[in-house]
Structures are given as C-alpha cells and as structure tokens.
Amino acid sequence: MSEPVVGVLALQGAVREHVAMLERAGAVARPIRRPAELSEVDGLVLPGGESTAMSSLLESFELLQPLRERIAAGMPAFGSCAGMILLARQALDARPDQHQLDGLDIVVRRNAFGRQVDSFEEDVDFAGVHGGPVHAVFIRAPWVEKVGADVEVLASVPDEQATRIVAVRQGAVLATAFHPELTGDERVHRLFVRIVRDAST
Numbered sequence: 456m457s458e459p460v461v462g463v464l465a466l467q468g469a470v471r472e473h474v475a476m477l478e479r480a481g482a483v484a485r486p487i488r489r490p491a492e493l494s495e496v497d498g499l500v501l502p503g504g505e506s507t508a509m510s511s512l513l514e515s516f517e518l519l520q521p522l523r524e525r526i527a528a529g530m531p532a533f534g535s536c537a538g539m540i541l542l543a544r545q546a547l548d549a550r551p552d553q554h555q556l557d558g559l560d561i562v563v564r565r566n567a568f569g570r571q572v573d574s575f576e577e578d579v580d581f582a583g584v585h586g587g588p589v590h591a592v593f594i595r596a597p598w599v600e601k602v603g604a605d606v607e608v609l610a611s612v613p614d615e616q617a618t619r620i621v622a623v624r625q626g627a628v629l630a631t632a633f634h635p636e637l638t639g640d641e642r643v644h645r646l647f648v649r650i651v652r653d654a655s656t
C-alpha cells in the first residue's frame with residue numbers, strides 16, 4: 456500500500472507534534488474534528504492533553520460514538536498519555552462521567568506518578584522498537600494498573616513501590632503513558648504506522 460492516512464484527534468492537546476512525527480514516520484497525517492473526517496482515515500492518534508476535557512469535547516463534536524464503533528471494528532489507534540486514558544476500558548481517579556473508548560482491556564490510573572513527581576524523563580526499553588531505549592517524557596502521566604489477557608506489555612518503569620506499566624498493545628491498539636511525539640525520535644510512530652499498514656493490507 457502507498458502511504459497510509461493517519462488522523463490525529465484535534466480537539467485539544469499535542470496535535471501538531473503528532474502530525475509532524477507521523478509524516479516523518481511515512482504516513483499522511485490529518486487533523487480530525489468531524490465524524491466525516493474520521494471515516495476517511497486508516498488509523499487514528501489520540502494525543503496527550505487533558506482526558507476530562509477531551510472526553511467532553513468528543514461528545515460535543517459527536518465523535519464519541521463513531522470513534523467507539525471504528526475502534527471496535529478494528530481501526531488501529533495510538534493513544535499517548537491522555538489518549539491512553541481515553542482508550543482504556545476503565546480509568547481510576549477520573550471523573551465518574553468521563554467517557555471510555557474501551558479499545559484496550561486495561562485499567563489506568565490518572566495522574567498516577569503525579570503524587571511523587573509531576574513530570575520526569577527516563578530511558579525505557581520498548582518491545583518492538585529496535586535500536587536502543589526510547590527516551591520517554593512523562594507529564595502528569597497515568598500508569599497501567601491492570602492488563603487483560605490479550606494485552607501485551609511493551610514498556611515499564613520502576614517507581615518507588617513497584618514496576619509500573621507505561622506502554623501496551625492489544626491487536627491494532629497501541630498506547631503509551633508518555634509522549635513520544637516530544638522527543639524527535641519517531642520510532643514509536645514508525646511502529647504505529649506499521650500497525651496501520653498491516654491492518655490495511
């Protein structure tokens with residue numbers, strides 16, 4: 456297939472950075488705000504930002520249902536930070552009315568590292584990404600507290616109490632608690648573009 460078309464949910468958050476990284480990773484990237492635009496992409500990135508705000512914007516832009524349906528039908532999706540929270544089946548420490556897209560059989564905890572440190576950076580080994588560890592930028596990041604049987608853990612970091620899961624994949628859905636779009640290293644985006652290509656052929 457030629458270059459896959461990958462949307463970036465553009466309601467709020469780090470949209471431009473993802474667009475730039477996707478283009479470097481060999482995709483045609485498009486900001487997405489309307490259901491009609493969503494139907495034209497082969498995959499979608501849900502950026503970091505604020506999951507509570509994004510959740511209510513998804514509803515007011517009438518994207519919540521179409522997005523749930525496309526993800527359930529197998530559209531590849533990649534969520535970073537707030538995007539990971541939205542893709543999860545359940546989010547702890549979230550507002551009770553926050554919407555979940557249910558694309559990943561995981562339970563995440565919002566702002567989980569935030570109790571000790573708001574933001575930090577760390578080099579993490581990332582399964583499926585070759586050429587050395589990925590420099591991970593965490594900004595009021597969630598961690599993954601529970602994973603279902605079909606979920607692959609791709610990266611973890613040590614915390615004061617335990618090792619915390621910070622990157623996962625289930626089928627064509629990928630998520631990181633950190634922001635690979637902020638580092639100039641497009642290897643995680645390349646992995647996602649490969650997932651999109653494989654799903655479309």
Ligand SMILES: NC(=O)CC[C@H](N)C(=O)O
Pocket residue numbers: 502503504505506507535536537538540565566594595596597
């Ligand atoms: N950098 C981020 O995306 C932070 C996520 C934010 N803490 C939230 O709950 O949505």
